[in-house]
Amino acid sequence: MKILVCISNVPDTTTKITFTNDNTQFNTSGVLYIVNPYDEIALSKAIELCEGGKGTVTVVNVGESATDPTVRKALAIGADDAVRINAVPRDAYFTAFQIAEYAKTTDFDMILCGRESIDYNGAQVAAMIGELLDIPSISIIKKLDYDGTTATIEREIEGGKEVVSVTGKFVASCAEGVSEPKIPTMRGIMSARTKPLQVIEAVATEELAKVIQFETPAPRGAVKLIPAEDAAQLIGLLHEEAKVI
Amino acid sequence: MSVLVYVEQVEGKFKKSVFEAVSYAKAIADKLGTTLTAISIGNVADSELNALGNYGASKVLNVAAEELKNFVNQAYAAVIAEAATKESADVVVLSNSFSGKGLAPRVAVKLKAGLIDGATELPQLDGGKFTVKKTAFSGKAFATTELTSAVKVIALNPNAFGVKDIPVEVSIESFSPAVKSTDLLAIVKDIIRATDKVSLPDAELVVSAGRGLKGPENWGMIEELAGLLGAATACSKPVSDADWRPHSEHVGQTGIAISPNLYIAIGISGAIQHLAGVSSSKVIVVINKDPEAPFFKVADYGIVGDAFEVVPKLIEALKAHQA
Ligand SMILES: Cc1cc2nc3c(=O)[nH]c(=O)nc-3n(C[C@H](O)[C@H](O)[C@H](O)COP(=O)(O)OP(=O)(O)OC[C@H]3O[C@@H](n4cnc5c(N)ncnc54)[C@H](O)[C@@H]3O)c2cc1C
Ligand SMILES: Nc1ncnc2c1ncn2[C@@H]1O[C@H](COP(=O)(O)O)[C@@H](O)[C@H]1O
Numbered sequence: 001m002k003i004l005v006c007i008s009n010v011p012d013t014t015t016k017i018t019f020t021n022d023n024t025q026f027n028t029s030g031v032l033y034i035v036n037p038y039d040e041i042a043l044s045k046a047i048e049l050c051e052g053g054k055g056t057v058t059v060v061n062v063g064e065s066a067t068d069p070t071v072r073k074a075l076a077i078g079a080d081d082a083v084r085i086n087a088v089p090r091d092a093y094f095t096a097f098q099i100a101e102y103a104k105t106t107d108f109d110m111i112l113c114g115r116e117s118i119d120y121n122g123a124q125v126a127a128m129i130g131e132l133l134d135i136p137s138i139s140i141i142k143k144l145d146y147d148g149t150t151a152t153i154e155r156e157i158e159g160g161k162e163v164v165s166v167t168g169k170f171v172a173s174c175a176e177g178v179s180e181p182k183i184p185t186m187r188g189i190m191s192a193r194t195k196p197l198q199v200i201e202a203v204a205t206e207e208l209a210k211v212i213q214f215e216t217p218a219p220r221g222a223v224k225l226i227p228a229e230d231a232a233q234l235i236g237l238l239h240e241e242a243k244v245i
Numbered sequence: 246m247s248v249l250v251y252v253e254q255v256e257g258k259f260k261k262s263v264f265e266a267v268s269y270a271k272a273i274a275d276k277l278g279t280t281l282t283a284i285s286i287g288n289v290a291d292s293e294l295n296a297l298g299n300y301g302a303s304k305v306l307n308v309a310a311e312e313l314k315n316f317v318n319q320a321y322a323a324v325i326a327e328a329a330t331k332e333s334a335d336v337v338v339l340s341n342s343f344s345g346k347g348l349a350p351r352v353a354v355k356l357k358a359g360l361i362d363g364a365t366e367l368p369q370l371d372g373g374k375f376t377v378k379k380t381a382f383s384g385k386a387f388a389t390t391e392l393t394s395a396v397k398v399i400a401l402n403p404n405a406f407g408v409k410d411i412p413v414e415v416s417i418e419s420f421s422p423a424v425k426s427t428d429l430l431a432i433v434k435d436i437i438r439a440t441d442k443v444s445l446p447d448a449e450l451v452v453s454a455g456r457g458l459k460g461p462e463n464w465g466m467i468e469e470l471a472g473l474l475g476a477a478t479a480c481s482k483p484v485s486d487a488d489w490r491p492h493s494e495h496v497g498q499t500g501i502a503i504s505p506n507l508y509i510a511i512g513i514s515g516a517i518q519h520l521a522g523v524s525s526s527k528v529i530v531v532i533n534k535d536p537e538a539p540f541f542k543v544a545d546y547g548i549v550g551d552a553f554e555v556v557p558k559l560i561e562a563l564k565a566h567q568a
Contacts, residue, residue, distance in 0.1 A: 013498050013518045017385040037499050092350070092360065118383050118498055122362050127318065127350035136319055136431040139347030142492065152434075156493060157343050158255070158446055160438035162316075166431045176485075176492045176499070206394075208359035212376060213389040217524060223531070223541050228550025232562035234530065237546060239566065242528045244507040245450065245474060 001055030001148065003046040004108040006099055006125065007074050008036040008089070008117040009067040019214045026119075026214065035070050037181070038114025038174060040077070045179035046112055047078040049146055056080040058106070062089040062098045068197070076184035076192035087202035091209045092120075096128030101203050103133060108169070110151065115140045115175040126173035136170045142177040248274040249334035251325050251352075252285045252297060252305075253316075253344055259293060261408060262340045262447045264300050268409040269401050270338040271301025272367055277335065282306060284328045284420070286313050286321055291417060298415030300408065306332075306420040313424060315433035316344050320424055322351035327422045329356055334396065336368075341400035342446065349400040359392035365405045365504075365525075368397075383498040383521035403447035404504055445494060448477035451505045451526070453496060455481035455519075457512020457533065457552055461489035466556045467511065473563045479503070481513050497522035512552045515540025532556070 011017075012032040020027045035043075046057040059079040061071050064086060071082045083102060089095040103111060116123035123139065130137025142161060143154035150167045156175060184192070226233050238245045250270035252263045267283060274281040283302040285294060287309070294305045306328050313320060325348070329337050337352060339345045341363050353360035361377040365387065368377045374391055377399060381388040445451065452471040458464065464478075471478045478494055485495040496503055498521035508526035513519060515531070515538055523529070524543055531544040534551050541547045548555050 011382075013521075016517075017382045019386075093354070096350075096354075120381055120388070121383060121502070122360075123346045124350040124353075124360060124362055127347050128354050130319070131322065131351040131354040134427070136317075137347065137351070138431060139318070140343055155343070155347075157436070157438065158260075159440070159442055159444035160436065161493075162433060163435040163437075164431050165434050168430060170431070176495065206357075208353075208357070208394045209361070209390050209392050211381075211388045212391050214381070215387050215389075216385070217387070220529075220543055220545060223544045223547045225547050225549065228548055228555055231548055231550065231555045231558040232565075234546060234548065234559060235562040235566050238507065238528070238530070242507070242545065244528050 001050060002106065002108045003050060003055060003057050004103060004111045005039065005043045005046045005057060005059045005079065006111065006113045007039045007043070007059045007061045007070065008114070009033050009061065009063050009070040010036045010117055010119045013037070013118065017216065023214045024212065033070055035073050036114050036117050038116065040181040041176065041178050042112035042114050042174040043074055043077055043079060044182045045144055045174060047182065048179055058083060060085065060099055060102060062087055062095045064088060071197060072192050073184065075195045075197070076188040077182050078188060081196040081198070083198045083200060085202050086199050090207055092122045092124035092128060093208050094205055096125045096132060097205045098202050099125070100129050100132035102200065103129070110169065111171040113171065113173045115173045123173065126171050130171040135168070136166050138164055138166070138170065138172045140175050141172045142175055144172065144178055246277065246279045247332045247334050248277065248279060248281050248336045248338065249329050249332050250281060250283050250302065250338040252283045253340055253342060254285060254287050254289050257287070257289050257293065259296070260447065262342060262403045264408045265403070265406055266338055266340045266401050267297055267300040267302050268411070269367070269406045271411055272409070273336055273338065274301070276367070276370060280304070282332050284308065284325060286324055288314060294417050295415055299410055299412050301411040301413055303413045303415055305415060305417045307417055308420050308422070310421060310424060312429060317429055317431050317433070318344070318347040318351055319431065320428040321348055322355055323425070323428050324422050325352050326355035328420060329396065337396070337398045339398070339400045341402050345400050349398055353398040356396045356398065357394060358396040358398045359394040360398045360400070361390055361392065362400045363402045364399050365402055368399070380502065380525065384502050384525050385521050402504065404449060404506070443475060443477040445477040445479055446501055446503065448503070449505050450474050450476035450507045451479050451503060452476045452509045452511070453479035453513060454484070454511040455513030456483050464490070466560065470556060470560055470563070473560065473567065481519055510540055511556060513540060514538050515543065
């Protein structure tokens with residue numbers, strides 16, 4: 001079995017988000033980058049499925065050499081080898097196109113992504129890869145069982161879940177519940193240094209969307225404090241002043 | 246030229262978020278000076294389809310094929326793309342629901358269209374550019390994005406636009422595109438839905454609680470407060486990690502991002518990762534016994550106090566208010 005896991009390189013979750021160049025660019029100075037938390041879940045699941053010699057896990061990233069530490073981290077967690085497609089991931093279509101083109105060169109049984117990258121929050125790449133490869137894609141999954149040919153997947157829906165079965169190749173985007181993120185062991189970190197990290201060049205494709213302006217949310221006014229003894233007043237305020245109930 | 250909106254049905258019915266998507270698509274159609282067509286897939290009664298006219302859809306394409314009864318994004322995307330071509334649609338609108346998230350990217354690829362997921366406002370058409378504002382960095386920012394493709398696909402965030410009554414005459418047309426068997430490889434085996442609860446992603450009111458509640462046995466009062474308000478329940482990450490509450494209730498940077506009209510946070514400290522997913526709520530109420538809790542800095546109303554004393558008081562006051 002061969003599994004491809006798509007890894008994006010994102011700002012650490014504690015990052016204070018600011019912009020430069022007239023709010024047209026994300027300010028990367030002093031920002032710590034991590035493996036997108038959902039991609040860690042996808043990677044852990046892939047490693048679990050391949051345990052005991054049942055298969056191999058390849059991670060792929062679309063990024064420039066600055067993302068190599070994130071790719072090495074994925075190798076330290078337990079991926080067998082890595083591919084970096086050398087390009088700035090401009091938009092979701094560009095990213096998905098690169099990954100789909102690479103995936104065509106190798107016979108992967110499944111492709112796992114995270115539910116969304118926590119920077120641009122597209123939740124687009126997985127389903128786009130599915131479309132580009134003309135195979136099923138299941139978005140935002142909570143559980144994945146695989147018997148070697150058929151996957152039984154639980155996907156999130158409003159107020160519940162749906163159970164889907166797929167035989168043959170597929171793409172899935174993983175949310176919490178699919179697997180517990182694994183922490184790299186000392187041995188993992190040591191061996192990551194010598195695991196193969198192949199760098200390939202991107203293929204040309206059009207750009208369909210581009211961010212032209214960022215902004216941060218308007219600050220809220222000062223909080224109106226209600227004494228605990230008079231908690232009941234809140235209901236009146238929400239009804240008459242805020243008009244939300 | 247036209248605008249096409251996909252209307253997602255749940256057990257043959259449309260939810261509020263669908264009427265919102267139709268209202269939003271109608272506003273785009275008006276901006277472009279064109280008409281709005283809706284496409285419905287699955288078993289929906291004509292009376293329900295007619296209701297789409299109340300929000301500005303003048304034509305409804307009804308795809309009632311038996312093999313499309315259940316949602317399979319690959320097949321649904323093919324149908325929607327075919328409808329978009331048939332209607333010469335410039336813009337395709339969907340709801341940014343769980344299914345919408347799996348569907349919109351496939352539709353966009355089929356149409357070679359740029360995609361905005363999680364739109365929060367109407368598109369701007371100034372200077373020949375088509376730009377849309379969307380959430381980014383898990384609610385810590387907004388990104389205005391330009392779509393440079395001929396056809397555009399937009400997935401609208403729930404609760405971002407509101408439902409607007411614009412009644413128009415509506416005609417229903419049955420539409421039967423050919424469905425490839427290779428688009429139906431994902432098979433829906435079971436659908437499990439809790440019907441007695443308000444669903445969190447599109448809830449207008451949300452009551453949320455954190456580690457301050459001490460244990461799962463104390464959620465009775467949270468559920469009662471939510472029940473009285475008709476609100477959905479949510480929780481912080483450590484609460485779902487500890488299995489006090491299901492993962493589907495976890496909000497924040499790594500959980501669901503929501504923007505309800507009212508978010509009540511009880512016993513939640515307000516860590517940056519939590520705030521990321523909830524800070525675009527219209528009104529925020531924080532109940533915390535620690536006056537220094539960071540959550541108060543982004544709250545509209547706050548009560549410094551013990552949840553176990555404050556929440557029962559709120560329940561009582563609400564009962565009195567509703568009586
Ligand atoms: C990569 C990463 C991603 C994360 N993603 C998320 C996320 O998506 N969502 C999320 O929520 N967290 C997330 N976190 C965790 C986040 O950093 C915080 O740890 C978490 O939000 C804290 O949860 P809490 O407020 O319930 O608990 P605590 O921080 O323990 O706060 C409990 C609060 O309850 C108050 N309290 C205690 N007793 C009472 C009482 N009797 N009455 C009233 N108040 C009381 C306390 O004063 C305190 O403020 C993430 C962390 C990381 C590292
Ligand atoms: N630059 C990238 N390189 C590799 N995989 C990516 C990249 N960007 C996104 N992905 C994958 O696609 C998922 C969804 O990302 P997005 O559509 O950007 O929200 C992520 O969780 C990753 O698994």
